[in-house]
Amino acid sequence: MVRGKSAERMSHNHPDVVEALPRTVVDPLPLDPPAAPTPCRGHRVERARWQWRPTDGGDPATAVQDFLAAHGLPLHDLARPTRPHHRDDPVCGAALYVSAAAGALLAGGDPGAANPADLPEVAVVVYGHTDTPTTPTPTPTGTWWRGPWTESWTPAAHADAVRAVRTAIGHGDVYQVNVVGHAAAPYRGDPRPALARLGRLPGARYGGVLTGNGWAIGCASPETLVEVRAGTLTTRPIKGTRPATAAGRADLLTSAKERAEHIMIVDLERNDLARVARTGSVRVDDLFAVRRWCDLWQAESTVRADAADGLGLADLLRAVCPGGSVTGAPKLAALHHIAALEPVGRGAGMGALGWVGPDHLDLGLTIRTAATDRHRVHVWAGGGITWDSDPDAEVAEAAAKTAPVRAALDPTRPGRPTAGTTDR
Structure with missing residues (x-):
């Protein structure tokens, strides 16, 4: 088990809670980014945008922090929020996306195989507020068509990857590694209505859509990567x-x-x-609470800490990205094995996507996520592998996780793939 300087207290206030997430309210304006505050939903106007790909070079975490500061969102000391948001502020907040590969680079790890989707690895979009509705609900036009899925690995190859992780655990290299599979399908038409359907899945705490020039990300994630409110860090x-x-x-x-x-x-x-918290402040408020996402039970814990004085957004991203639940332990060793085993990159999956405001930050982990480029729609799913993992059970679990995502992306009007195509 990973241990370090965080000998901070672990309080089990509500162990073994069995609870379903609150019923997801169907947002009338579902093209908003995940975690956008209610007053900003449907009333956003884009003020500025910055995107990053590895060929651009430089440090994307520092660049994001500097870019936000230059546009009215200084996040150099998260222990002291700058101000509460007011409706009349010229900037209401920003959407922030960091891919799993970018997170691996920030952590000093191996970013893995190339992104199978043509989209940036980091994107930040600054918004202002307007009283005029700006993002009406997309409606299917009858032109959306999605072809058959092509898997990046077969069930047998997935099972072999599970066995390879078990071998590495047996050698003492790692304790746990999360392995992820990918699938892609051709599409025609506007992908936004399908991505909006994805964002409305039950239990999608981070349901929403972020779009760019030739790309879009739809998220139905229930998992908090990191939230910062009033100087408290939560994952x-x-x-x-x-x-x-x-x-x-x-x-x-x-x-x-x-x-x-x-x-x-x-x-x-x-x-x-603990790397970015006030000494002695890390605590576990809920341990192994069982909650529901679609047709699955999932175990969730809540870990909190007080932000260290002077903690900026860049250092926070370096500390928490990529998320531990989708990498493994120890994190850098797990990233090495992920890069060796997964045939394609994780793209928009297993990264971070959410909202940055003047008084809070809330980023979801992009599990249960899909992305589109100009030609294909992409999905990812996987699971954590330990010594006791059964390869066939792990393959089945990944399929169960991706099934609701793929179903949300099915065409709902004429134009389905012709008979005889496979759709798993």
Whole structure:
């Protein structure tokens, strides 16, 4: 298990809570970025945008912090929010996206294979507020068509990757590694309505859409990578999945394998926060709470800490990206194995996407996420591998996680793929 200077207290205020996430309200303006505040939804106007790809060079974390500061969002000391947001402010906040590959680079790890989608690795979009509605609900036009999925690896190759991780664990190289598969499909038409449907899935705490020139990301994530409010840092790692049945819930709660895997990642997240927190302030407020996302039960914990004085956005991103629940422990060693095993990059999956405001920050981990470039729609899914992992069960779990995402991306009007195409 990962241990470090975070010998901070672990308080189990509400262990083994069984709770479904609140019913997701169907947002009448679902093209807003994830975690955008209610007053800004549907009333945003873009003020400025910055994007980064590895060929651009430089340090994207510092560049994001500098760019936001230059546009009225100074985030050089998250322990002291600059001001509460007011409706008349010229800037209401910004959407921030950081890919898994960019996060790996920030952490000093291997970024892995190339991004299979043509989209930036980092994007920040600054918005102002307007009283005029700006993002009406997209409606299907009948032109959306999605072709058959092409998998980046077969179930057998996925199972082999699980076995390779178990071998690495047996050698003492790692304790846990998250392995992720990818699939892509051709499409025609406007992808935004389909991505908006994805963002409205039940339990999508970070439901929303971010678009750019020739690309879009749709997110239905339930997982908090990092939230900062009033100087408090919060992360909510999710690890452990079962079908949303009574038997599945009981199995998840009693599984020694899932609990050990979960606590290992909680310990990793405690260490990540301890790097940027006030000494002695890291605590676990909920441990192994079982919550629902679509047709799955998932185990979630809540880890909090007080931000260290002078903690800026750039250092926070370096500490928490990429998320521990989608990498493994130790994180850098896990990234090395991920890069060696996964045939394509993670693209928009397993990164960070959310909102940065003058008084808070809220980034979701981009699990249950899809992305489109000009020609294809992309999805990712995987799971954490430990010594006790069963390869076939891990393949099945990844399929269960991606099924609701793929279903949300199905055409809802004429123009489906012709009979005989596969769609798994």
